[in-house]
Amino acid sequence: MRHITDTVPVAVPIRDAWFSFPTGTDRNRELLGTVVVRFDDPAATANYYEISGYQESQFITLDPRGNAAITAEDDSELNPKSLVFSDKLFNGMPFELRASFHPTNGGTSNGVPFTRPPRLVLRAVSRAYYQYRKSWTRHLFNQGGKGDTYDLNQLLFLGDPSAMYSNVNGGYGVVVGYASRSVTLPLR
Amino acid sequence: MATASRNNWFLLLPAALCFIAPAARGQKAAxxxxxxxxxxxxxxxxxxxxxxxxxxxxxxxxxxxxxxxxxxxxxxxxxxxxxxxxxxxxxxxxxxxxxxxxxxxxxxxxxxxxxxxxxxQVDAPLERRVEMSTLQIPVSQLRQLPALLGEPDVLRAFQLMPGVQSGREGSGALYVRGGSPDQNLTLLDDVPIYYVSHIGGFLSMFDANAISDVRLLKGGFPARYGGRLSSVLDVRLKEGNKQRLSGNAGLGVLATHFSLEGPLPNGKTTFLVSARRGNLDLFSRVASRLSSGGNSVVGYSFYDASLKVSHQLTARDQVFAAVYLGGDRLFLTQKPQTIANPKGDFRYQGESNLRYGNALGSVRWNRQFSPRLFGNVTLAATRFRYENGQSYHSEDDSPAQRSEDSEALFASGVQDVQVKADFDYYPSPAHQIRFGATAVHHVFTPGVNSFTTSSNTAAVDTAFGSRRVAAREGVVYAEDEIRLTTRLSANVGLRAVAYSVNGQTFGGVQPRVLATYLVGEHTALKASFSTMQQYLHLLSNNGAGLPTDLWVPATARIAPERARQVAVGVAHTVAAWGVEISVEAFQKSLRDLIEFREDATFYNSSQDWQDKVVTGGRGQVQGLELLVQKKTGRLTGWVGYTLARNERQFNQLNGGQWYPYKFDRRHDASVVLIYQLRPRITLSATWVYGTGNALTLAEANYNVVEQSYGQELPSNVAKDRYFYQEAELYGAKNSFRMRAYHRLDIGATFTKTVRHGERIWRVGAYNAYSRNNPYYIYYSLDAAQQKQLYQLSLFPILPAISYERSF
The missing domain is CATH 2.60.40.1120 (Carboxypeptidase-like, regulatory domain)
Structure with missing residues (x-):
C-alpha cells in the first residue's frame, strides 16, 4: 500500500480575456489570431498555471511570443501542448498573456475573415502537476515527437532521454490536482 | 585601495617577468x-x-x-x-x-x-623529439584530404588521427582521449578562442588559407599549456608573404573565400587578410521566398575573417597585430505584410535571429633579448557571444488603433582580456628553459533574458537571469627541456595557477613530466605525466543540432574540473621508408565533471545555472593508440587505430553507477592515403571505422494522460475527456550500442599553372559507398502496428566540387 498526497490549489479567476482575428499569417500565408488573457496572481504562495485553448473539441497551439514568464520556462522549442509556467517572475502581480494561434476552422463573411470563438482554460495546478507536465514535454520531445507532433527531423535536435517525473515513491505515474476556470473568448 | 591591490596582483606577474627575464642575457658566455x-x-x-x-x-x-x-x-x-x-x-x-x-x-x-x-628524410624524427601525444598535419597536406562539400577543414583532419574522435556524424568537434569538446584549449596565435565551429559543428572556424601551422596535443602537456583538461589545439596564422603580393580566391558549395598577403612598400611590414563566407543562405533565401510566396526568408549564414600585420621594428624586435572575427547566424524574417480587412487593414512583421561567434584582437611583441634569450609579450582580448532574439511589430487601422511591439532576447557570453609574457632561454644544448606568466580578466554572462513589449493596452520591460561574473586568473610556469645523457631527455615543468571568482580563490600547482629514452638508433621509449585543471565549464544542450553553448566559471558551488593523465609509448622511425610508428597507452582520470540535470532547461535563466547541473562527476578513460605515418614519397598518409574505454559516474545519474560515455568507442580506426599521381594531380582517400555510439533506450512503457479536458468543455463537445500517450521507462544509461560507423571519402586535386598563378579544381565524394550510418535510433510502429527500432541516417554520398585560383 502506497500513500501519495497532493494539494488541489485554489482556482484563480480570469479577470479579462478576448481574442482578435486575423492578426498575422504564418509562413504558408495562413491567417493567425491572437488570444489575450489576464488574471491576478495571489501573492502569498508560489503558484503554478496551465493555459490551454480549444476550438470545438480540438486543441489550439498557443504561441506566446515574447512573454517573459513563459519563455523563461524554456518549453517553446519542445512543442508543448499547453503553456505550463510558474509565477516566479510575476508573483503577486497582474499577468497578461498574448498568444497567437492557428484557428482550426474559419472562413470569410462579406470579405471579412472570421473564425469561431476559442475557449480558453486557466488551471491553477499543484507543484507536482507542474513538474509532471514539464517532464512530459521533454520526455515526449526526446522520443522524437510522437503523436500529432511527430516529426523525424526533430531527431536531429533532441537530447538524451529524459525520465518522467513521478511522485510515487518507488513507482511511476503521478497523483496531482488542479482547479480550473474556463471562458469562451469574445472577439475584439 | 588595499582591496584593489590585492585583486590586481595577478597583473604584475607578466610585467615582472618582462623586467626579470632579460637579466639572463647578462650572464657571461663561456x-x-x-x-x-x-x-x-x-x-x-x-x-x-x-x-x-x-x-x-x-x-x-x-x-x-x-x-x-x-x-x-x-x-x-x-x-x-x-x-x-x-x-x-x-x-x-x-x-x-x-x-x-x-x-x-x-x-x-x-x-x-x-x-x-x-x-x-625526416630530419627531426619522432624518437628524437622530446614530445609525445602530439599530432601535426602540414597545412599543405590537410588541403589535399577529401573534404565535406569541398571545403578543407582544419579540425576535421585531426578526427582521422588516433585518440581523436568526431562524436556524431558530420560534426567537426574533437573528442580527444575521451574528453568532451569544451575540454580542448584552442589557441589562435597564443590567444584562446571559445567556439571553433560553424554550422553547429559541421565546419571549423579556421580558414585553411590563413593558417601556417596547426598541431594538437592530446597528452604529455608542457607546462606552458593549461586551462583545459583534454587537449591543446595550437593554431598559428600566417604572417604574410614577405617577398611579393600573393593570394587566392575560391568558390565551393559550402563557402566562398578570399585571401591576400604581401609586403608593404617599406619592406619591413607584411600583412595577411582573409575572409570566408558561407553559401548556404544564398540557396535557402531563394527557396524560402519561393515556398512562402515572398512572405518570409529563412537562412543560415556564417563568416570568418582574419587580418594580421607584422612589422620588423629592428633586427631583434618584431611586432604583430591580429584581428579575427567569426560568426554564424540562423534567421527567419517575416517581411512586412498587410491583411486587408474592411474593419481596418492589419500590418505586421517579425524576425528571429540566432547569432553566435568570436571576436579576437591581439598585439604581440617578439624580442630577441640576446642570442640565448627570446621573449614574446602578448596583449589580447577575446570574446564569445551567443544571442537568440525575436522581434515582432503589428498595427491596424481599426477604430481601436491596436499596435504591439515586442522584443525578446537571450544573451550569453564570455570575454577575456589577457596579458602574457613567454620566454625561451637556451643556456646550453642540454637545456632549453621556457618560463612565463599570464594574467587574465574574465567576464562571464551565463545567460540573461530581456523582454520588452509595448502595446496600446499594456507595457512590459523586464530582464532577468544570471548576473555577470568577473573572474581573475594568474598563471606562472617554468619548464626545462633537459638532455640528461645522449639517450635520455626530459621535459620537466611546473604550472601554478590562482583563479579568483566571487571572493573565492582556487589554486594549484600542476606538475608535468615527459621523458624519452633512445633505444638504439631509431627507437625511443617515452612516458609522460601531467595534471590539468579547468576553471570554466561549458553548459551545452545534450543533443546535436543548433549550437547552444554557455560558458560559466567555476564557483564556490561548482568546483574546477581536474584531470590526471599518464602515458607510455614507443616511437620508431623506419628511415629508409620515411615512416614513423608510434604506439601509446594512456590512462586519464577526470574529476569534478558537471552535466546538465536531466530535467533542466537551457534558456531558463530565471533559474540559477548552478541549480541546473549535477556536479562531482568522475571519468575514467583508458586507451591504446597506434599511428603509422608516412610523410615522404609519392604516397603519403597514415593508418591510425585506437582501442579505448571511456566511462562516467555521477551520484545523481544512473543510480550512481558508472556508465559508458556517449561517445565511448571501443575501436576506432582510420586510413588516410594521399597519392601524387602526376606532378599536378593528387588523389586522396580516407576510410574510417568506429564502434557505434552509446545510447539509452526504453525497456518498458506505460500510459500517461497527455491532455485532459476535465469539466472545462461541455460533454457534447468533449466526447473523450482523456488522451493517452506512451511514456517510456529507460534502461541503464548508454547501455545500448548503435551499429558500427564506417565511411569512405575520396578526392582529387587538379592543379594547373596559369597566367599569374595556379588554378586548382577539387572534386570528391563524402561517404563514397553511401553507407547508412546510424545517427539516432528510435522506436516506431511498422505496418502491422508492431513496435520496431528504426535508425535515422544523415548523409548518403555527397559529391562536391570547388574551384580555387591563386596568384
Whole structure:
C-alpha cells in the first residue's frame, strides 16, 4: 500500500480575456489570431498555471511570443501542448498573456475573415502537476515527437532521454490536482 | 585601495617577468651561441618546429613558435649547421665556431622544384623529439584530404588521427582521449578562442588559407599549456608573404573565400587578410521566398575573417597585430505584410535571429633579448557571444488603433582580456628553459533574458537571469627541456595557477613530466605525466543540432574540473621508408565533471545555472593508440587505430553507477592515403571505422494522460475527456550500442599553372559507398502496428566540387 498526497490549489479567476482575428499569417500565408488573457496572481504562495485553448473539441497551439514568464520556462522549442509556467517572475502581480494561434476552422463573411470563438482554460495546478507536465514535454520531445507532433527531423535536435517525473515513491505515474476556470473568448 | 591591490596582483606577474627575464642575457658566455630564424625562402614565413643541428646530428634544437632557434656550443674552429623541415630542402652552412653568430636559414619548399613530391628524410624524427601525444598535419597536406562539400577543414583532419574522435556524424568537434569538446584549449596565435565551429559543428572556424601551422596535443602537456583538461589545439596564422603580393580566391558549395598577403612598400611590414563566407543562405533565401510566396526568408549564414600585420621594428624586435572575427547566424524574417480587412487593414512583421561567434584582437611583441634569450609579450582580448532574439511589430487601422511591439532576447557570453609574457632561454644544448606568466580578466554572462513589449493596452520591460561574473586568473610556469645523457631527455615543468571568482580563490600547482629514452638508433621509449585543471565549464544542450553553448566559471558551488593523465609509448622511425610508428597507452582520470540535470532547461535563466547541473562527476578513460605515418614519397598518409574505454559516474545519474560515455568507442580506426599521381594531380582517400555510439533506450512503457479536458468543455463537445500517450521507462544509461560507423571519402586535386598563378579544381565524394550510418535510433510502429527500432541516417554520398585560383 502506497500513500501519495497532493494539494488541489485554489482556482484563480480570469479577470479579462478576448481574442482578435486575423492578426498575422504564418509562413504558408495562413491567417493567425491572437488570444489575450489576464488574471491576478495571489501573492502569498508560489503558484503554478496551465493555459490551454480549444476550438470545438480540438486543441489550439498557443504561441506566446515574447512573454517573459513563459519563455523563461524554456518549453517553446519542445512543442508543448499547453503553456505550463510558474509565477516566479510575476508573483503577486497582474499577468497578461498574448498568444497567437492557428484557428482550426474559419472562413470569410462579406470579405471579412472570421473564425469561431476559442475557449480558453486557466488551471491553477499543484507543484507536482507542474513538474509532471514539464517532464512530459521533454520526455515526449526526446522520443522524437510522437503523436500529432511527430516529426523525424526533430531527431536531429533532441537530447538524451529524459525520465518522467513521478511522485510515487518507488513507482511511476503521478497523483496531482488542479482547479480550473474556463471562458469562451469574445472577439475584439 | 588595499582591496584593489590585492585583486590586481595577478597583473604584475607578466610585467615582472618582462623586467626579470632579460637579466639572463647578462650572464657571461663561456661558450659560443649561434641563433636566428628558419623561414620559407619563397614567402619569408617562419617555420615552426624546424630542426637545426650540428653536423653529425648529435647536437641540435628546434625552432620555437616564432621560428627562432638558439644553439650554445663549445668553441671550435668551424661549425657546420643544417636546418631542415618536412617538405623543404635542407640548408647547410659552415661558420667560424669561435664567436657568437647570428645565422638564419631560408629553406626552399620541395614543391617549387622539378620533382613535386615530398622528398628526403625526416630530419627531426619522432624518437628524437622530446614530445609525445602530439599530432601535426602540414597545412599543405590537410588541403589535399577529401573534404565535406569541398571545403578543407582544419579540425576535421585531426578526427582521422588516433585518440581523436568526431562524436556524431558530420560534426567537426574533437573528442580527444575521451574528453568532451569544451575540454580542448584552442589557441589562435597564443590567444584562446571559445567556439571553433560553424554550422553547429559541421565546419571549423579556421580558414585553411590563413593558417601556417596547426598541431594538437592530446597528452604529455608542457607546462606552458593549461586551462583545459583534454587537449591543446595550437593554431598559428600566417604572417604574410614577405617577398611579393600573393593570394587566392575560391568558390565551393559550402563557402566562398578570399585571401591576400604581401609586403608593404617599406619592406619591413607584411600583412595577411582573409575572409570566408558561407553559401548556404544564398540557396535557402531563394527557396524560402519561393515556398512562402515572398512572405518570409529563412537562412543560415556564417563568416570568418582574419587580418594580421607584422612589422620588423629592428633586427631583434618584431611586432604583430591580429584581428579575427567569426560568426554564424540562423534567421527567419517575416517581411512586412498587410491583411486587408474592411474593419481596418492589419500590418505586421517579425524576425528571429540566432547569432553566435568570436571576436579576437591581439598585439604581440617578439624580442630577441640576446642570442640565448627570446621573449614574446602578448596583449589580447577575446570574446564569445551567443544571442537568440525575436522581434515582432503589428498595427491596424481599426477604430481601436491596436499596435504591439515586442522584443525578446537571450544573451550569453564570455570575454577575456589577457596579458602574457613567454620566454625561451637556451643556456646550453642540454637545456632549453621556457618560463612565463599570464594574467587574465574574465567576464562571464551565463545567460540573461530581456523582454520588452509595448502595446496600446499594456507595457512590459523586464530582464532577468544570471548576473555577470568577473573572474581573475594568474598563471606562472617554468619548464626545462633537459638532455640528461645522449639517450635520455626530459621535459620537466611546473604550472601554478590562482583563479579568483566571487571572493573565492582556487589554486594549484600542476606538475608535468615527459621523458624519452633512445633505444638504439631509431627507437625511443617515452612516458609522460601531467595534471590539468579547468576553471570554466561549458553548459551545452545534450543533443546535436543548433549550437547552444554557455560558458560559466567555476564557483564556490561548482568546483574546477581536474584531470590526471599518464602515458607510455614507443616511437620508431623506419628511415629508409620515411615512416614513423608510434604506439601509446594512456590512462586519464577526470574529476569534478558537471552535466546538465536531466530535467533542466537551457534558456531558463530565471533559474540559477548552478541549480541546473549535477556536479562531482568522475571519468575514467583508458586507451591504446597506434599511428603509422608516412610523410615522404609519392604516397603519403597514415593508418591510425585506437582501442579505448571511456566511462562516467555521477551520484545523481544512473543510480550512481558508472556508465559508458556517449561517445565511448571501443575501436576506432582510420586510413588516410594521399597519392601524387602526376606532378599536378593528387588523389586522396580516407576510410574510417568506429564502434557505434552509446545510447539509452526504453525497456518498458506505460500510459500517461497527455491532455485532459476535465469539466472545462461541455460533454457534447468533449466526447473523450482523456488522451493517452506512451511514456517510456529507460534502461541503464548508454547501455545500448548503435551499429558500427564506417565511411569512405575520396578526392582529387587538379592543379594547373596559369597566367599569374595556379588554378586548382577539387572534386570528391563524402561517404563514397553511401553507407547508412546510424545517427539516432528510435522506436516506431511498422505496418502491422508492431513496435520496431528504426535508425535515422544523415548523409548518403555527397559529391562536391570547388574551384580555387591563386596568384
Amino acid at each position: 661558450r659560443v651561441t649561434v641563433s636566428g630564424f628558419v623561414q620559407d625562402a619563397r614567402t619569408g614565413e617562419k617555420l615552426l618546429g624546424a630542426a637545426v643541428y650540428v653536423a653529425g646530428g648529435q647536437t641540435g634544437t628546434a625552432t620555437n613558435a616564432a621560428g627562432f632557434y638558439s644553439l650554445t656550443l663549445a668553441p671550435q674552429d668551424s661549425l657546420t649547421l643544417t636546418a631542415s623541415y618536412l617538405g623543404y630542402q635542407r640548408a647547410t652552412v659552415t661558420l667560424a665556431g669561435r664567436q657568437t653568430t647570428a645565422q638564419s636559414f631560408a629553406l626552399t619548399a620541395d614543391n617549387q622544384l622539378q620533382d613535386v613530391q615530398v622528398t628526403g
